[in-house]
Amino acid sequence: MRKIVVSEFVSLDGVVEDPGGAEKFKHGGWSFKFRDDQVPKYKMDELKASESLLLGRVTYEEFAKAWPSRKDDVGFADKMNNMHKYVVSTTSKKLDWNNSHLIKTNVVEEVKKLKQQPGQDILVYGSGKLVNMLLKHDLVDELRLMVHPVVLGSGRRLFDDNAETMKVLKLAESKTFPSGIVLLSYHPAK
DSSP states (O other), X not given: OOOEEEEEEEETTOBOSOTTSOSOOTTTTGGGGSOOSHHXXXXXXXXXXXXXXXXXXXXXXXXXXXXXXXXXXXXXXXXXXXXXXXXXXXXXXXXXXXXXXXXXXXXXXXXXXXXXXXXXXXXXXXXXXXXXXHHHTTOXXXXXXXXESOOOSSSXXXXXXXXXXXXXXXXXXXXXXXXXXXXXXXXXOO
């Protein structure tokens, strides 16, 4: 059985909007102010431990514009481009990025089926609405928050007033990177 691992860049005030600067958010690209050698290695190891991406439509569309043309020396772009991508969307008609599969209906059941398949982890980046739905239905096996030492004051938050239910999580790991980013990894409390 595969695990669903949610991995998010988040500010101290809970903002997840546009850490990479691809959107038109006034604070876009905020995560790039905090770089060190250990964060890229951690993200590469995280990606290598995964076989598939599970994404919401907005995150998928941003990634599909950026990743197919990227190249790097460590193989991150190759891994992103070649892995299976499962996209949750009711409005998408065609998915052009390599190895992309559309999930339009019965999302909870389809995700449960993905989890039952043999293989490595299923990684979720961004996709805030999808993450909240997965949490609501107890489908998240690990929640990794890379908390950046910045207060943005505005922007879309991962958990907002629309979160439908309280979830108690258990801290599984914490790590501080030289840049000041703190990794907080949680598992669902049993």
